[in-house]
Amino acid sequence: MKRVLIIGSGGAGKTTVAKALAARTGLPLIHLDQLFWSPGWVPTPDHDWDALIQRLIGQDQWIMDGNYGRTLPTRLTAADTIIFLDLPRLVCVWRILARRWRYFGRSRPDVAPGCPEHLTLEFLGWVWTYPSRRRPDILRRLESVRSEKEVVILQSAREVERFLATIP
Numbered sequence: 001m002k003r004v005l006i007i008g009s010g011g012a013g014k015t016t017v018a019k020a021l022a023a024r025t026g027l028p029l030i031h032l033d034q035l036f037w038s039p040g041w042v043p044t045p046d047h048d049w050d051a052l053i054q055r056l057i058g059q060d061q062w063i064m065d066g067n068y069g070r071t072l073p074t075r076l077t078a079a080d081t082i083i084f085l086d087l088p089r090l091v092c093v094w095r096i097l098a099r100r101w102r103y104f105g106r107s108r109p110d111v112a113p114g115c116p117e118h119l120t121l122e123f124l125g126w127v128w129t130y131p132s133r134r135r136p137d138i139l140r141r142l143e144s145v146r147s148e149k150e151v152v153i154l155q156s157a158r159e160v161e162r163f164l165a166t167i168p
Contacts, residue, residue, distance in 0.1 A: 001025065001027075001080065001081045001150065001167075002027070002060065002061045002062075002080055003057070003061065003062055003064075003078055003079045003080045003081065004018075004021060004027065004062070004063040004064065004079065004080075004081045004082075004083065005064050005075050005076065005078075005079035005081070005082045005083070006018050006021075006063065006064065006065040006066075006082075006083045006085065007065075007066070007067055007072070007082065007083070007084055007085070007138065008067075008084055008085030008086060008087065009085070009087065009089070009092045009127050009130040009131075009134075010092060010096055010123060010126065010127045010130075011087075011091070011092030011093060011094070011095035011096040011099070011127055012085035012086075012087045012091075012092050012095075013085055013087065013095070013157075013160060014065040014066065014085060015031060015065055015108075015110045017065070017083065017085065017160060017164070018031070018063050018064075018065035020164050021063050021164070021167060022063050024164070024167045024168065025063070025167065027061050027062060027063045028059070028061060028062050028063070029062075029063050029065075030056055030062050030063065030064040030065070031065055031066065031110040031111075032064060032065065032066025032067075032068055033066055033110055033111045033112075034110055034111055034112050035052060035056075035112070036049065036066070036068065036112075037111060037112045037115045038112060038114070038115075039112065039113065039114025039115060040114060040115070041115050041118075046070070049068075049071065050071065053068075053071045053074060053075065054074070057074065057075060057078035058078075064079075065110075069134070072141070073141070076141060076145055076149075079149060080149055080150060081149065081150040081151075081152070082142060082145070082149055082150070082151050082152070083152045083154065083163075084138060084139075084142060084151070084152070084153045084154070085154055085160070086135065086153050086154065086155045087154075087155060087156065087157070088155075088156075089127065089128055089130065089131055091157070092127050092130070093124065093127055093128065096119065096123075096124070096127060097119075099117065100117055100118075100119045102117075103116075103117035104117060105117070
């Protein structure tokens with residue numbers, strides 16, 4: 001486990017799992033949300049983002065958390081381990097609401113400074129429809145790389161805890 005990609009719906013716990021894995025393994029941690037957004041929630045242009053992703057995946061070791069579907073095929077190819085947090089949508093929505101409350105008006109540590117926590121109906125809709133709109137494609141992609149990569153699918157907080165307990 002040297003190049004670990006952590007994906008899943010918003011609120012699934014990608015950042016939490018990434019931090020825990022980094023603490024246990026000593027691997028460098030990359031929060032894609034921290035790199036993609038500039039102050040005021042301004043997204044990185046595609047060309048610049050693609051170049052950055054290429055530089056990041058070229059490193060020997062990393063733990064990378066984040067979705068960013070357009071660059072997912074590139075990151076899947078570079079990873080040796082993929083962790084898909086496939087938690088129920090109600091859990092994800094609850095966690096997003098709790099996160100909104102916790103960081104109200106402030107930037108989270110895993111997001112760029114100048115990007116205060118906010119909640120939009122568009123994002124809630126994305127999370128709510130993730131199981132039907134995005135999950136099937138993710139599962140297909142994971143199945144296609146399963147023979148050459150370590151693929152871990154975790155579907156509950158308990159499964160996440162058990163998995164993390166196996167990491168020295």
